[in-house]
Amino acid sequence: MRSYLAARIAQLVLTFFVILTLVFFLFRLGLPDPTSALITEGLSQEDIQRTRERFGLDLPVWQQYFVFLGNLFTGELGTSFHYRAPVGFIVVDRLLNTLAMMLPAILLAYTLGPALGVQLTWKRGRGIERGGITLGLILRSAPVFWTGMLAIFVFGVGLGILPTSGMRTLPYEASGFFDKILTLDFLRHLILPMLVVAAYYIALPMLIMRNTMLEVIGDDFIEFCRARGFSEARTMYRHAARNALLPVVTQAAVTTGLAVGGQIVVEVVFSWPGLGREMFQAVQTSDYPMAQATFIFMAGMILVLNFLVDLVYGRLDPRVADASVRS
Amino acid sequence: MSTWLRSIWRAIRADGLALTGLGLLLGIITIAAAAPLLAPHDPNEINERVEGVALLYDGASWGEPEIVADQPLNAATLLDDAGGVAVGEAGRIAVLADEEWEDAAPVTDASLVGLDADSSTVIAVGAEGTAVHGQVASAPEEWEVQGLDTDAVLRDVSVAGDEAALAVGDDGTVAAWDATHGWELLDSGVDAHLRGVRLTGPGEGVVVGEQGTVLAYADGALDPVPNVTFRDLLGVDVADDGTVLLVGERGTILRHPPVTETGGELSEGGALGAWEEMRSPESRVYEDVRFLGGADTALALGERGIAVGLEDGVWERVDTGYSRSLLGMGSADGRVLAVGTEPYQNELAAPSADHWFGTTHLGRDIFSQTIWGSRTALLVGGLAALMVTLIGTNIGLIAGYFKGRTGGLLMRFVDVMYALPLEAFALILVLIFRPSLLIVILAIGLVTWRTTARLIRAQVLSLAERPFVKAARVAGASDWRILYVHIMPNVLPLVFLQLAVAMAFAITAEATLSFLGLGPPGVYSWGGILHEARLSGAWRVAWWWIIPPGIMIMITVVAVFFIARALEVLSNPRLATKS
Numbered sequence: 001m002r003s004y005l006a007a008r009i010a011q012l013v014l015t016f017f018v019i020l021t022l023v024f025f026l027f028r029l030g031l032p033d034p035t036s037a038l039i040t041e042g043l044s045q046e047d048i049q050r051t052r053e054r055f056g057l058d059l060p061v062w063q064q065y066f067v068f069l070g071n072l073f074t075g076e077l078g079t080s081f082h083y084r085a086p087v088g089f090i091v092v093d094r095l096l097n098t099l100a101m102m103l104p105a106i107l108l109a110y111t112l113g114p115a116l117g118v119q120l121t122w123k124r125g126r127g128i129e130r131g132g133i134t135l136g137l138i139l140r141s142a143p144v145f146w147t148g149m150l151a152i153f154v155f156g157v158g159l160g161i162l163p164t165s166g167m168r169t170l171p172y173e174a175s176g177f178f179d180k181i182l183t184l185d186f187l188r189h190l191i192l193p194m195l196v197v198a199a200y201y202i203a204l205p206m207l208i209m210r211n212t213m214l215e216v217i218g219d220d221f222i223e224f225c226r227a228r229g230f231s232e233a234r235t236m237y238r239h240a241a242r243n244a245l246l247p248v249v250t251q252a253a254v255t256t257g258l259a260v261g262g263q264i265v266v267e268v269v270f271s272w273p274g275l276g277r278e279m280f281q282a283v284q285t286s287d288y289p290m291a292q293a294t295f296i297f298m299a300g301m302i303l304v305l306n307f308l309v310d311l312v313y314g315r316l317d318p319r320v321a322d323a324s325v326r327s
Numbered sequence: 328m329s330t331w332l333r334s335i336w337r338a339i340r341a342d343g344l345a346l347t348g349l350g351l352l353l354g355i356i357t358i359a360a361a362a363p364l365l366a367p368h369d370p371n372e373i374n375e376r377v378e379g380v381a382l383l384y385d386g387a388s389w390g391e392p393e394i395v396a397d398q399p400l401n402a403a404t405l406l407d408d409a410g411g412v413a414v415g416e417a418g419r420i421a422v423l424a425d426e427e428w429e430d431a432a433p434v435t436d437a438s439l440v441g442l443d444a445d446s447s448t449v450i451a452v453g454a455e456g457t458a459v460h461g462q463v464a465s466a467p468e469e470w471e472v473q474g475l476d477t478d479a480v481l482r483d484v485s486v487a488g489d490e491a492a493l494a495v496g497d498d499g500t501v502a503a504w505d506a507t508h509g510w511e512l513l514d515s516g517v518d519a520h521l522r523g524v525r526l527t528g529p530g531e532g533v534v535v536g537e538q539g540t541v542l543a544y545a546d547g548a549l550d551p552v553p554n555v556t557f558r559d560l561l562g563v564d565v566a567d568d569g570t571v572l573l574v575g576e577r578g579t580i581l582r583h584p585p586v587t588e589t590g591g592e593l594s595e596g597g598a599l600g601a602w603e604e605m606r607s608p609e610s611r612v613y614e615d616v617r618f619l620g621g622a623d624t625a626l627a628l629g630e631r632g633i634a635v636g637l638e639d640g641v642w643e644r645v646d647t648g649y650s651r652s653l654l655g656m657g658s659a660d661g662r663v664l665a666v667g668t669e670p671y672q673n674e675l676a677a678p679s680a681d682h683w684f685g686t687t688h689l690g691r692d693i694f695s696q697t698i699w700g701s702r703t704a705l706l707v708g709g710l711a712a713l714m715v716t717l718i719g720t721n722i723g724l725i726a727g728y729f730k731g732r733t734g735g736l737l738m739r740f741v742d743v744m745y746a747l748p749l750e751a752f753a754l755i756l757v758l759i760f761r762p763s764l765l766i767v768i769l770a771i772g773l774v775t776w777r778t779t780a781r782l783i784r785a786q787v788l789s790l791a792e793r794p795f796v797k798a799a800r801v802a803g804a805s806d807w808r809i810l811y812v813h814i815m816p817n818v819l820p821l822v823f824l825q826l827a828v829a830m831a832f833a834i835t836a837e838a839t840l841s842f843l844g845l846g847p848p849g850v851y852s853w854g855g856i857l858h859e860a861r862l863s864g865a866w867r868v869a870w871w872w873i874i875p876p877g878i879m880i881m882i883t884v885v886a887v888f889f890i891a892r893a894l895e896v897l898s899n900p901r902l903a904t905k906s
Contacts, residue, residue: 011742018743029759134344137892141884143835145842146857146877149866157867264750265839269861279751280843283758291758299746306745 004314012307019299024068027292028061051079077296078289082282087293091275095260095297096177097167098267098274100186102259105194109201110252116202117209117248118241121217122232133210136203144200145265151192152269163189165271193270197263201255205248212244219243246316250309257305260298331819338893348889355883359701366695367681370851374682374690376673379415381428382649384626384663386619392649395421395428400666402442402451402483404657406463411657413666414439414451420459420467423664431467434459441483441494442655450504452481452494458502458510475502475510483523491529493544495521501534503547515542515549523563523573523615533599535560535573543599552599556581562615566622571599572637574613574627580605580635580642585622608644609633614667617658628653628665678871685871688863696851697875703841703852704883707768708834714772715829719779720822726780727787728810738784744777753840763847771836779825786818820898827891831884838880853880 052058059067071077077087120132156164163169167180167189174180216222217240225235264276271277275294282290339345358365368374379396381403382389400415411423418433439453444463449470451459456477461470475481481496492504499517504510515521521536526544534542534549537559541552560575569585582603607613613629625637626645630652634645647653653667672690676682684693726737753770760766790796791814799809840846841854844862853876860866866873 011739014739015742015746019746022743026755026759130344133892137888138881138885141831141835141881141888143838143842143854143877143880145839146873146880149857149861149873150877153867153870153873258748260748264754265842268843276750279754283754286758288758291755295748295751295755298748298751302748303746306742 005311008307008310012303016300016303019303020069020072020296021065023292023295023299024065027288028064072296077293080282080287080290082285082287082290087289090278090290091293091297093177094273094275094278094294095301097272098260098263098276100167100181101190101193101267101272101274102197102256102263104190105197106201106252106256106259108194108198110205110248110255112198113202113205114209114241114245114248117206118213118236120206120210121213121240122236124214133207136206139199140203142200143265144196144263145269147199148193148196148266148269151196155192162192164192167273193266193272196270197259197266201259204251204255208247208251209241209244212247213240216240216244246313249316250313253305253309253312257302260301260305331823334820334897335823335894338897339890342889342893342896344889345893348886351882351886352890355701355879355886356705358698359705362698362702366692366698367683368692368695370691370696370699371849372691374673374686374692376676376690377416378668379413379419379421379666380649380651380668381411381413381421381423382647382653382665383411384647384665386661389645389647389649392647393428395423395666396430399668400655401438401440401453402655402657403664403666404442404444404449405659405662405664406444410463411664412442412444412449412451412467413655413664414442414453414459415666418453420451420470422467434468434470435472438480441481442657443484443486443492444657445486446489448486448489448492450484450486450492450494452484452496454480456481456496456500456502458484458494458504473510476512477502482521485524485526485532487526487529487532491526493524493526493532493534495524495534495536497521499536501542501544501549505529513547513549516551517542522559522561525563525565527565527569533563533565533571535563535575541573541599555599555602556604562613562627564616564618564625566618568622570618570622572616572618572625572627574616574629576612578607578610578613580607580613580616580627605637605642608635608642614652614654615656617656617663619658619661619663624661626656626658626663628656628667632667634665675865675869675872677869684875685869687859687872688865688869693856693872693875696856697853697879699851700853700856700876701879701883703764703846703850703855704834704837704880707764707771707837707852708830708883711768711771711775711833711837712826712830714768715776715833716779716822716826718772719776719825719829720783720818722776723780723783724787724810724815724818727784728791728806728814730788730791734784737780741777741780744774747774749774749836750839750843753845754843757845762845764850767837767840767846770840771833775829775832775836779822779829782821782825783818786821787814790814790817820894824891824894824898827887827894831887831891834880834884834887838876853877 075088080087080090083090116132120129123129152164155162168185180186222235222240225239260275264280267274267277268280275297279291279294282294339349377399378394379398379400380392381395382392396415396419398416398419400413400419400421403411403413405411413421416438418435418437418439420431420433422429422431435457437454437457439451439459441452443450447463449461449463456475456479458473458475459470460473461467477500479497479500481494484492484494486492490506494502497520499515499519499521501513501515501521502510503513517540519536519538519540521534521540523535524532526532530546532544534544539556539558539560541555542549543552556579558575558577558579560573562574565571571583573581582605583599583601586599611630611633613627616625616627618625626634628634632647632650632653634647635642636645651668653665656663656665673686674688674690676686678685682692682694684697686692722737726734752774756766756770796809796813799813837852838854841852842858844858846852846855856876857873860872
């Protein structure tokens with residue numbers, strides 16, 4: 001187990017390193033001299049010179065690459081062209097905002113989804129199973145930005161009962177992140193985007209649960225449960241579902257990783273000040289340091305969560321770690 | 328290959344949902360292929376809308392503009408019994424009776440441009456020398472079309488009692504009518520387009536036209552009035568006391584005092600020599616002018632809804648509450664009926680027979696955009712899915728077969744790909760390059776093959792241990808031959824399944840990226856339509872703008888999902904026996 005962990009960590013670091021390299025050369029390809037954008041912003045010659053020195057822009061590209069890596073390790077992500085402030089703090093704040101929406105949505109989808117999946121298996125062969133699968137596929141086909149627009153149209157514009165943009169009603173004062181989200185106002189803002197994301201995510205755990213359940217209920221121990229006279233509900237939920245949960249847990253972590261960087265559209269539609277929207281705006285305003293930092297954060301989040309999946313998976317199913325170490 | 332196609336078809340046929348999906352997908356493909364035929368409008372065309380609008384002034388205030396015909400109205404007249412008539416393009420005749428407008432069935436296709444009524448006679452004139460005669464009391468359907476011996480457009484007509492009328496038109500055309508002889512063309516002696524006429528009696532009146540033409544009319548003869556103005560004159564009216572008002576382009580308003588005061592006759596051109604240019608508050612085109620009762624009050628109307636009223640010798644702006652062109656007017660007892668409109672941009676129109684899905688904020692046809700959008704969806708979705716499957720299958724095959732260093736290296740590469748968020752990656756590509764369909768295809772194709780590669784590899788890993796592979800190796804087959812000839816056919820069901828899944832994903836991804844504005848401008852896609860709707864802000868009112876593209880994305884993706892479900896059974900037969 002320990003060697004498995006070491007191998008996985010080494011792999012994680014290596015992958016992250018490759019991503020950083022990719023990001024560096026992709027950005028240098030697009031913008032050979034990042035200070036050229038600063039000149040138009042009316043920065044003084046001295047400031048530009050200082051920026052050039054900090055990022056080693058007068059050095060050859062391969063040396064710049066090492067300056068870039070060195071800066072990263074000391075937490076120096078650059079200064080946003082747009083905010084004129086260090087990128088790091090802004091990105092962390094936006095990441096927390098994203099998690100404040102995504103985690104409740106994923107929690108909702110991954111508790112309700114598997115339960116529905118069990119129900120579908122229980123009622124297999126009946127109309128309700130067919131209907132549930134069709135509905136699940138339709139929910140998964142509807143683009144999430146579109147359902148978001150519909151939700152805003154119906155609940156925000158039409159009925160006027162829920163706020164449709166931002167995290168809080170402006171203007172507001174909050175001394176910190178938790179001060180910001182531990183309010184009723186935040187919850188009201190959360191409802192629409194959270195439900196839209198949850199509706200999109202719910203189909204996958206439901207369908208995965210159903211597929212695995214179909215395999216599990218053919219196993220001998222289910223027959224044994226029935227033979228012992230357990231109720232169908234107890235057999236389904238306590239015994240079959242437990243054994244079918246593994247792929248769902250995996251998917252939950254993968255989804256969480258992707259959700260951090262993958263739902264730019266939802267944040268854009270609901271004007272949610274998260275990581276994705278920040279990146280979208282950075283691209284629109286050609287704010288290279290910000291775009292670069294948000295991208296690195298997204299990739300990092302995905303990597304870390306995938307890593308955690310493997311660890312949890314290794315715990316839940318020891319065969320995995322065993323096999324990985326041997327291969 | 329054909330056996331595989333046959334077994335795919337068998338799997339789809341066995342599944343109702345998959346059959347539905349195949350039908351839907353074929354429908355979308357047909358729509359995409361036949362887009363130029365199916366789209367009723369050019370998706371880029373800024374559609375215009377025309378309609379005839381009437382405004383009533385009751386002597387004190389203006390009523391609401393009312394749409395009374397589906398074509399612009401050019402001329403109007405008010406009748407003594409509070410009724411009114413308006414005529415317009417394509418022979419439109421609208422009748423006002425008991426405060427209700429009725430769009431009567433046209434008796435001619437020709438555009439009607441001029442209209443007047445007196446006593447019981449109504450005459451409308453228009454394109455190709457058309458004259459329509461009617462009785463005030465009779466329904467427009469019974470009015471009679473009389474062709475004049477000219478192709479010129481008749482612009483205005485004035486009726487005096489039931490016995491005489493005078494019509495004027497392009498190229499100096501003048502025609503006189505009387506109850507016994509009918510229409511007769513007169514020689515006006517001018518070539519200019521004549522635009523307005525007013526009779527003060529059966530044989531007496533004033534005619535105006537372009538380039539400052541003014542003619543005095545008397546008993547079949549026309550006498551030019553010299554040196555009035557060089558501007559185009561479009562409207563004329565004569566008050567009961569003989570005062571004459573002329574209006575025209577660039578805010579021209581000319582007044583002539585009653586000729587009787589100077590001892591002359593209106594019918595003598597030379598007698599009209601005391602024109603006074605009046606101060607106009609507007610500099611646009613005045614289309615027509617009418618006295619309201621006496622010679623001291625009058626109203627002139629024109630382009631872009633401008634209206635000016637004469638009071639105490641001064642013209643001042645009047646607010647009619649209408650902003651499009653007023654082309655014609657009629658007055659009686661101080662009341663005014665004004666009609667008009669010009670084609671205007673049909674923006675944010677709700678669904679109608681002409682625009683099934685309504686129009687955008689620029690007046691573009693959403694139905695046509697949606698039809699054209701199917702091409703982008705299938706093109707990008709198909710190409711990206713092919714690219715994903717091609718890369719993913721080959722990497723999966725190689726990584727699964729060459730398990731050692733090669734396989735490990737490839738799988739580390741797959742791990743790197745797993746860390747790339749698609750939308751963010753595409754945003755970066757657009758930041759660095761320019762938005763184009765190629766960038767969208769590349770972004771999807773380069774990032775999402777990771778799942779296919781992983782799944783194919785897993786299956787190849789187990790296949791490589793099977794006896795038939797060992798047998799092939801013993802028989803001396805090379806690694807590549809074993810991989811592509813012996814192993815690959817066995818993963819094909821999974822490849823087809825992944826192709827379907829990749830296609831569904833690629834179509835959604837294309838829509839998502841286009842929604843973020845990463846698609847090229849000018850190419851219609853479903854996501855792009857929604858992008859434009861969001862950008863304009865108008866989608867919060869125009870539900871018809873957001874619903875169709877979303878439904879189309881949903882139908883296409885769901886169709887592919889339905890098909891994928893049948894293919895899943897094909898690649899994993901256990902699912903079929905269990906469910």
